Amino acid sequence: MNRKIIYRVLIVGLVVLGCTERFELKTETFEDRLVIEATITNEVMSQEIKISRTHVLESTEPNYEHGATVKIEDSNQNTYSFTDEGDGLYVSTIPFMAEAGVSYKLFVETLDGRKFESSQEQLVPLATIDNLYAELIDVDGVSGIQVLADTNENLGEAQFFRYEYEETYKIVAPFYTSYDALITNLVVSPSLSYDIELVPRPQEQKICYSTHNSEEILLDNVNGLAASALKKVPIRFIPIEDPILRDRYSILVKQYVQSANAYNFYKILRDLGSDGSIFLDNQPGFIQGNIVSSLYENDNAIGFFDVSSVSSKRIYFNYLDFGIDKPPYFYDCEVILWDYLNTGPEINERYYLYQNLTFDDYIYASVAGYEESVYGLTTPHCGNCTTFSSGKKPEFWED
Template identity: 45%
Template sequence: MKAYQLYTILFAIFLSLWACTEPYEIETVDFESVLVVESTITDEFKLQTVKLSKTTTLENPEILYENNATVVVNTSTGSTFDFIWDDIKKHYISEIPFRAEPNVTYTLSIITQDGKRYSSSEVVLPPSVEMTEVYTERVVNTAEHKDGAHVLVNTEDPTGSAKYFRYEYEETYKIVAPNPSPYYAEIVNYDFTLGTYEVILTPREPEEICYTTEYSTGIIQTSTTELNDNSVNRFPVKYLSKNDAKMQTRYSILVKQYVQSVDAFTFYKVIKELGSIESLLSQSQPGYVAGNITSENNPNTKVIGFFEASSMTSKRIYFNYEDVGLEKPPYFVDCEVLTLDYNDATVLDDDPNERETLYQLITYNDYQVLSVNTSLIYQVVQPECSVCTYFSSNVRPDFWID
């Protein structure tokens, strides 16, 4: 889970313990700034991360990052891993890559810039369990108002040692602009008195193919404790509506499975349950949600968050809308191609001043020119429909397969 997502849920839950609510207004009555900690070290050999922030008032929901802290992960084998602040990503990263190892305990230690000390309880790496399958399936559920496709996960652990699972995903989709423009358009020599100007068109290679990657939000969990066999079957990680433009060309999803300890699973389960709007605005909000991090200066100081070690496996799949029996979904926006006559510079004919409209759309709305003829009749379209880099990237991911 990304820092902003957990931070938003956690700080809202925490504030609700001290805030009163009204039907239409929410304001902070009492407030205590509390450290928010999120860190999951995994068995991947990589730069591990620790995310620190502070709660803020309801009136000021901006994230307050806790920088200039000393962050260290210690192990039972005597190893020490120091973390440094990354000003771009706004979290702490380990100075060197490492992985969580079996039969080793890990402890997170934090000294904030004001000298306050925090530490986690010892955590160990749960067993690693491979996902058996990630696949898609057509879904039509009238009761739940679902008509589209599910991304499902199957996992089986014959040893029965792994029972708690959390999931994240990264979805990447290909975008093909429906109306690629072969020109750069520029307005020059505008005469405010006469309402005349020139449109300079410079040929270019149309930017029509892009790729966008988005990350999962919220907490996605399941367990096998109440099942007869120790397997995850047909667990829905992602739902895509039949009208989701992400599937318009080609779609890929990387599903990550984290095996959790019972303590970590329970903490995130409570956070998820309290994260609903109904419980957050309830006058009978339950008490403080404690994680496994405490203050060394004062045991009564509240800290929100959890430090865990987790084994992670991942699988990536690709599919097109036809693969799940769907029709092609609509594009991200409704693309209307407008035909405007530069020579129409009056409203006396009960028609808008098309010359002025053309000027406004190109200058202020970034409309793209698709074509122009000798009579100065232009075809234009909004930028999202013509230049995919207006809202995406034309850099093809290294992993992408068509």
């Protein structure tokens, strides 16, 4: 769960968690609260928990909690300890998975002696993503690609669902060349003189990959519906002009089956209005989850300890799969041409070529069909995608 947890709180009022109950908010003063995001799943993995503290509206930086003692105990007398990995992230010392019929309880003790514990939670029934696909649709007059998910048939007791996604897209720099143009043998005075040497670039800078995680709260449920499956659950809408569709796009969707209480907790967060974090930047109310202080009645934490079954599926596509026009690049790109030999009175191209390469942050862009003395220059974003993305190809990537 690569999540940013920020709680700038002006708060509050107590919101009591219940599956379908209405809630009321009343204004209180700012309080120093622990913020805990904890979901363990039925995947064998190093489970992760994030812990921070609330901070005032004037602060723009997350207030991560460091040095806490974090553990989970189950009804089989197993204890799973977590280590502080920095930036509020705590990771289990050994991989483990939540198992059906076993109860789990979270314990957190901060460096200043505050102690918290969750209610006992059990793994909910498993439901899988049977189909993940994308369709070209219009939403409010905007054409785009809608990623949709279908669950398996016969959901049984699985009723409440939360979705996360991780999207990765390929970027190909339009004016990439495998050489850099370097100024050599420079003499500035009494007159400008220099040579240009083309040298191989030290790394591949043509193809990059960027990855982003979902931030909005995506929920769905079959509660009260005469249905044995969820169909066409909207996950991600991408306008057709979005550059992420330009070369190749991939999305990994995770479906969490939740308890009614966990679902209601996230639903209240969503309904209060999210600006992109799973926990809100400007939270208008304190929501009582299932994590309380074991020392003081009024020192309860914000957050929910969730034990979920999870299913995931990945797909790939780009604009060609939908017969739409190729989207624009991420930046406006052009190539400026300067003749290395031109020192005429009207414009000294040799001088401006030197200026661009030395002081104006331009890079060499190979352009066919011109004399050898003509050099093309472009901005770094257009010739070297590592200026804003990563040149490392993800292990999962398929071309």
